[in-house]
Amino acid sequence: MDIRKVYLLILLCTFCILSPVYTQQPLSDEFRKAAGDYAALYTSKVEVGYSPYLYINHPYWDTDELKKGAICYGGLVYTDLQLRYDTFKKQLIVITPEKRILLQVDMRKVDYFIIGDKKFVPHNDTFAAILYDSPQMRLTQYVQCKMGTPVEKGRISYRQFEKPARFVLSKDGVDYTVTSRSSFLKLFPAYKKQLKKYAKEEQLSFNTLFRAESLTELTRHADSLINKK
Numbered sequence: 001m002d003i004r005k006v007y008l009l010i011l012l013c014t015f016c017i018l019s020p021v022y023t024q025q026p027l028s029d030e031f032r033k034a035a036g037d038y039a040a041l042y043t044s045k046v047e048v049g050y051s052p053y054l055y056i057n058h059p060y061w062d063t064d065e066l067k068k069g070a071i072c073y074g075g076l077v078y079t080d081l082q083l084r085y086d087t088f089k090k091q092l093i094v095i096t097p098e099k100r101i102l103l104q105v106d107m108r109k110v111d112y113f114i115i116g117d118k119k120f121v122p123h124n125d126t127f128a129a130i131l132y133d134s135p136q137m138r139l140t141q142y143v144q145c146k147m148g149t150p151v152e153k154g155r156i157s158y159r160q161f162e163k164p165a166r167f168v169l170s171k172d173g174v175d176y177t178v179t180s181r182s183s184f185l186k187l188f189p190a191y192k193k194q195l196k197k198y199a200k201e202e203q204l205s206f207n208t209l210f211r212a213e214s215l216t217e218l219t220r221h222a223d224s225l226i227n228k229k
Helices: 003-041 181-185 189-201 211-227
Strands: 067-073 076-086 091-095 102-104 110-115 118-123 126-133 137-143 151-153 156-158 165-171 174-178
Touching: 003 067, 003 076, 076 110, 110 126, 118 137, 126 211, 137 211, 165 211, 174 181, 181 189, 181 211, 189 211
Parallel strands: none
Antiparallel strands: 067 076, 067 110, 076 091, 091 102, 110 118, 118 126, 126 137, 137 165, 151 156, 165 174
């Protein structure tokens, strides 16, 4: 074979091998430029979502829509992010700067995060939302999400998530699980009558739908009674 043909063949093979690398490099550079100082957040796994053809509901906190938030990650605070929290996988999800890819944040480096108007802090192996916080007491809420019994709809079986909420009141250095109005009142024996009267006057409801708001309001009032001393 002519030496020139051999040389051209080698050049052609080299170009074919290297061209994908050079094609990907500008994309990688473009991504890093868009991410800027936030690039540290975008190094984890891509989120695997929940198909509406398989699941009848979702496991995200409050809503499956991305909401404005912030993350304290490795001691640094990153703001103006779009986030959602998966209570089943216990994963915080962030969308990349170009709004194309949903990624799981490395939870080992998350100190706390904020979604909307709620701040989430570590609680055992999950994160809990702070509903009320003062020097005297703190009320938090977390979700123990699990896979529930399948649901039949239109002759199709769907998987569903059960998301029971749990509430913890922290005071005097001790955490107490609060399940109802009565369990809350037991924690304040000296103010039980005043708190019970307040709950009745304000028509606070402690059923599942309004429990978070009612416990928050009752905690706020209990704190104000104690601080009157």
